[in-house]
Amino acid sequence: MRIRATLGVVTGALALSVLAVPAAQADEVQGDTTISGVVVNGGKAVVVGATAKKTITVSFTVKDASGVGWAQAILYHGSDIESSDTGSVANSSDHRSTCTTVNATTSTCKATFDLEPGTEVFNFAAGGWKVWAIATGKDNDYxxxxxxxxxxxxRLSKLTANAAPEPVKKGKTITVTGKLTRANWDAGTYSGYSTQPVKLQFRKKGSSTYTTVKTIKTSSTGALSTTVKATVDGYFRYSFAGTSTTPAVNAAGDFIDVK
Known part of the structure; x- marks a missing residue:
């Protein structure tokens, strides 16, 4: 097994200098040890706000005929762990996963990770991440x-909607404004998400279903504004379908009283 003392892409508090971490240019296997059933954050995308630290769990199953020795998981952003972006690797606080014995050959392993804006996650690193993992058997298979x-x-998204004027006479024009923002991890705030398609939707009073009226795009600052005729009492909202870097979000419905 190729061993090195540190993982070069990790710096500061995430340094792994106390660990023996194998070089990671490609998958390796020796013997019958297996890793399966890897689940990150309960199978959901990891959504991180502008300032608050996000703690997630990675769980997986390890098997070895001689029994499970130990296991470790690392999160990273990049084509492979050796070329992971600086500052974008997060390591579990205890450096090794906690493994619980299921039977003589199987253990379930878990590790917790903290992703903090401006420390582990930066705007450029939104999108696809990967889990690097290693496990050993008691016979030194790995x-x-x-x-x-x-x-x-x-990057956590937020969306608003405001329909005005209100009350309004039937058949008159109303303006629905709003704004789509998302977490700016680099600045520790929320910034407008520009040129994104957003649906204007309406729900008639007494109904539980929204229908799409039209689709418009956000401005360079994330702002939204469009006009529509008022016909009946109900709620207007904006709805964003999301992207690979930003989750879907619906604005709270704003009620219009039509006279």
């Missing part, structure tokens, strides 16, 4: 997987 699981890390 398996190393460069991409044990792929997952998404996204």
């Amino acid at each position: 398996i190393q997987k460069d991409n044990a699981k792929s997952f998404q890390v996204q």
Whole structure:
């Protein structure tokens, strides 16, 4: 097994200098150790706000005929762990996964990771991430997987809607304004998400279903504005379908009283 003392892309508090981490240019296997069933954040995309630290769990199953020795998982952004973007690798706080014995040959392993804006996650790193994982058997068999699981890390989105004037006479024109923003991890705030398609939707009073009226695009600052005729009492909202870097979001419905 190829061993090195540190993982070069990790710096500062994430340094792994105390660990023996195998070089990770490609998957490796020796013997019958296996890693399977890797789940990140309960199978959901990891959505991180502008300032708050996000703690997630990675779980997986390890098997070896001689029994499971230990396991470790690392999160990274890049084509492979060796070329991971600086500052975009997060390591579990205890450096190794906690493994619970299921039977003589199988263990379930878990590790927790903290993703903090401006420390582990930066705007350029939104999108696809991967899990690097290694596990050993008690007989020194091992398996190393460069991409044990792929997952998404996204910038939390927010969306508003305001319909005016209100009340309004039937048949008159109203203007629905709003704004689509998302977490700016570099600045620790929320910034407008520009040129994104957003649906204007309407729900009639007494109904539980929104229907799409039209689709418009956000401005360079994330602003939204469009006009529509008022016909009956109900709620207008904007709806954003999301992208690979930003989750879907619906604005709260704004009620229009039509006289």
